[in-house]
Amino acid sequence: ENKQETIDTSGETDGKTKVVVGTSASYKPWAFQENDEVQGFEMDVWTEIAQRNNYELEFKLGQFSGLVGMLDAGEIDTVAHQMSITPEREEKYYFSEPYAYSFYDLFVSEASNYKSKEDLKGKKVGCWLGGNGEATLRQINDEYDLGFDIVTYDGASLENEVTIGRIAGLWQGEIKTKTIIEENDLAIRQINEKLVYEVNAYPFRKDEVGKKLSQEVAESINDMREDGTLEQLSIKWFGINTTKSVE
Amino acid sequence: MIKLKNIHKAFGNLEVIKGIDLDISNGEVISIIGPSGTGKSTLLRCINCLEVADRGGIQIEDFAVNLDNITKHDKLWLRRNTAMVFQGFYLFNNKTVLKNITEGLIVVKKMKKSEAEKKALKILKQVGLLEKKDSYPSSLSGGQKQRVAIGRALALDPKILLFDEPTSALDPELVNEVLVLIKELAKQKKTMLIVTHEINFARNVSDRVCFMEQGMILEQGPAKEVIDNPKNERTSQFLNVVRHR
Amino acid sequence: MIKLKNIHKAFGNLEVIKGIDLDISNGEVISIIGPSGTGKSTLLRCINCLEVADRGGIQIEDFAVNLDNITKHDKLWLRRNTAMVFQGFYLFNNKTVLKNITEGLIVVKKMKKSEAEKKALKILKQVGLLEKKDSYPSSLSGGQKQRVAIGRALALDPKILLFDEPTSALDPELVNEVLVLIKELAKQKKTMLIVTHEINFARNVSDRVCFMEQGMILEQGPAKEVIDNPKNERTSQFLNVVRHR
Amino acid sequence: MNFDFEFIVRLIPIMLKYSTVTIKLSCLAILIGFTISFFVAIIVYTNIPILSKIFKIYISFFRGTPLMAQLFCFYFGIIPLFPDFVLKISSFQAALVILSLASSAYMAESLRAAISSIHRGQMEAAQSIGMTYMQAMFRIILPQAIKVAIPTLFSSFINIVKDTSLVFAIGVKEMMATAQLEGASGYRYLEAYICVLFVYWAITSVMGYAQKHIEVKLGKSVGEIN
Amino acid sequence: MNFDFEFIVRLIPIMLKYSTVTIKLSCLAILIGFTISFFVAIIVYTNIPILSKIFKIYISFFRGTPLMAQLFCFYFGIIPLFPDFVLKISSFQAALVILSLASSAYMAESLRAAISSIHRGQMEAAQSIGMTYMQAMFRIILPQAIKVAIPTLFSSFINIVKDTSLVFAIGVKEMMATAQLEGASGYRYLEAYICVLFVYWAITSVMGYAQKHIEVKLGKSVGEIN
Ligand SMILES: Nc1ncnc2c1ncn2[C@@H]1O[C@H](COP(=O)(O)OP(=O)(O)OP(=O)(O)O)[C@@H](O)[C@H]1O
Ligand SMILES: Nc1ncnc2c1ncn2[C@@H]1O[C@H](COP(=O)(O)OP(=O)(O)OP(=O)(O)O)[C@@H](O)[C@H]1O
Ligand SMILES: [Mg+2]
């Protein structure tokens, strides 16, 4: 609990820069905990980044909706939780180079006959509390006048909620959801409208340390993309490559 | 007419009532005297069914209750046909004087509210507390409380009124108002069974006095006879002690 | 030597002490008698600084305290050099009898623990409660409690002992043990100021008796003189009432 | 970072709107919880053989475990075991169930202690004039016990109001969730939470006044000398 | 969906590991909160002019608002206002601060009520033998008051333990969080929450026993006749 201050490396062999990476660890397979061990795509990416920059790495868990607050409060140095770059966030944080790209989409139960977002009008749609997911869902809800009854979750499995029928649809990153569906053989399908495209990168506080970190991390991500490490990790966790822009 | 037949009661291993027989005619006033811890209160409580006796029978008019295996219905019947006046008054603290009296009439006797109130007012007049009808018990003196408690018991027209030391929790100067009221009831030929330490009062008010010791009635007879010329040695011993307190 | 000079005390608009002067020689025993609500307790409490008087002065030996603008230090000094015995005993409920006595020695007089205990044991012997030293107050009788309280006061070697009706909360059969102890202290020439309703006791034990009424000392003089032949009419009235209680 | 009053002004009507959810949930939970607590208190007080054991465990469980864990266990753990219910029980209802049960445990304890504090002469007098145990309990004992229990009951009520702040965790839209959303969208956490805190404080303060008022009233109605 | 005992067996050691965080946080909060409550209770009881007003508001605020909102407001709202502190206050420390302050408000109320219940003769006797107000308070009044307050103090202690289940919201990983995470990754919510409920229940039950033990002990030490 006694967090060390982020200190300058200034060339000393001992003085490794310490980077505290925050995640909710309830976002399988991006970041999750099993047997008291944090794992997932994000963790592998960061382990690689840390290795390349000789960082001392620590993962710090928090509730998803609190991660941005923890970043502001200095508890963590960055968020590894498939965080999207948005204009508002860019004003507030330095972002690294994007490391993943994916669509947000609606998913519904296999047995249902919802075919488009309009079919879900007035229905319960679940999303994560307080993140870009909630923000974008509210945005398209207004934009297309869908009248969704938006239910927010934090830490519970949205896929499970759709399976038991508590919500008609869920709004989540495409890659994550599809991986879970496949892994657990869930009776859930994608609406396939891909309404929102998101670009994931790591945010850092707008201060000297944050600036330096964001640059170093950006470099590493670029390197990792070039030497295929990123793709390899993506395939390990998702079965497909999510690290390339599709637009 | 009330008949107690061979009543027994023990608390665990402690035998408190050891076979009591007592016939009480209608309109008779009986006082029970005796040392502390002899089971006087327990006897009254058994008649009122606040305690369930182990053995014996109680007959009130034509209704006979076998205490060996008493039913819930018998219990309620006994309670509804006998009424108890406690040493500690136990007025319902959450109800006004008037409601203390109507409560039983409305809830137990299923009387209409207006009728119950009419009756209650009559009784309050009788016990001399009409002007206190809307007061709460906490604002009454001890003597007034006990008079309301007697009124509450009277209201139910019980076949017998049971008094358990009705004056011993009162300040000396308040004792009299309660005794006067009980005398008044005796004149009206209410059937009463009174446990008391007021020997003079017992002598004046009752037709019969029973001396009870260790769960048994050792001597009984006309009040003046028993108190002035006790036959039993224990009775006379007890009376001596009480007189010199 | 203790001198009270023109002491005044009011609670809000209620003037309770209206200018009291009193000189007490060392070893003198003074009793204060007077009707209820006259300010007797308040006077003692002003001397002990549990109440702060509005005006006047208190001098104990060479140390004079001006009550008009008393400092915190003066207050503590007065409290430490006078000791009060309360009607309600007020033993420290969380401490054993022994600790009740050592507490003041250790905390206030800064005595070493071993020394304090030695002294406390001596005092407990004096008040006749040595065998109760490890008991808690709750297990003592009223008389024993008051004797411990007197011991607690004694332990501090105060210049004057103040007693506020030390026996009026006691059961009649326990009064004597406390009075005997106070008499013993009088014999040992402790300076004492005693508020009491026990007229005979006041007559026997004290050198001087003051009759106080409505915040003033109306009459004072040698104990037997004042009590047997009061000069003031109010005094004799009061004594009549008290004698016939 | 300066304090954005305009933001607060904009937020207040939104908060007040969602405070109706808080109030509705609280009131229902108080009503249901209080009703349950009556029966639990009587069962435990009367020492009814097996039932009183069970309800003692019930009380110990709900008082000894965190509400959040109870909520999650019920909503995400237990309800899905019964597929027929899943769709019938909304998160609001689930929250209501748990809040009612948990608060009933606290209130039952207050009531039980209060009933014990009523002199048993009251029960005896009532029974001696022919009332049944239950008539005596409801007409004589409980009205007196409730008066004794008012202060502890009211702290339970206040706790219920505060506990509604947790139900956003199972997806009930109320003030906390709103504050989080609004705070996050404008990065105005401080303003959002201060706003929430004050709305809660206002509600619980009003309850505090109500308590004093009721205490005075009830004092009168059982004839205390003022 | 069948009950997965194996999952529970696997979870228990993990829970127990994180229960140390719960216990550490609780113990520290109890210690600090209790210490603060001493001073608050004395200030309010003694009616020290301005301070007592302030602390009455302090008590009303912390008792009248939800802990979760207090946590969020402090951690997400207030701490970031002081960039120099930001890096120095961990979420554990922030949770500790809020838990201590909030619980101190409850404990101060218990203590204040208990102090009021001690006969003022005790204070007078202590002062009359020359103790200062504070000496009398700490040596004579408070030891007696604490005994009176034990039951309410212990419910505060138990509440602190339960309240630690909320601190994951500001990033302290404890039992509740662990249950949530493990439950989510294995889709075993029921098992995870039941497990966490029982660990909490065990801890609070132990505290309940400790309370009874202390009550008996303290009863003896102030010489109650057994
Ligand atoms: N509920 C009870 N449980 C156990 N023992 C009881 C109970 N009620 C009474 N006793 C015991 O039964 C004995 C008789 O008690 P009871 O009150 O009938 O005596 P009493 O003649 O009325 O005495 P008193 O004149 O003191 O009122 C006593 O020894 C008493 O301790
Ligand atoms: N703290 C106080 N605040 C207000 N009035 C007080 C206070 N203490 C005493 N008084 C009033 O001062 C008057 C004198 O009280 P005091 O106790 O000194 O009388 P007393 O002579 O000791 O009487 P008693 O014989 O009944 O003990 C009384 O009218 C009392 O009500
Ligand atoms: Mg009796």
Ligand SMILES: [Mg+2]
């Ligand atoms: Mg006095």
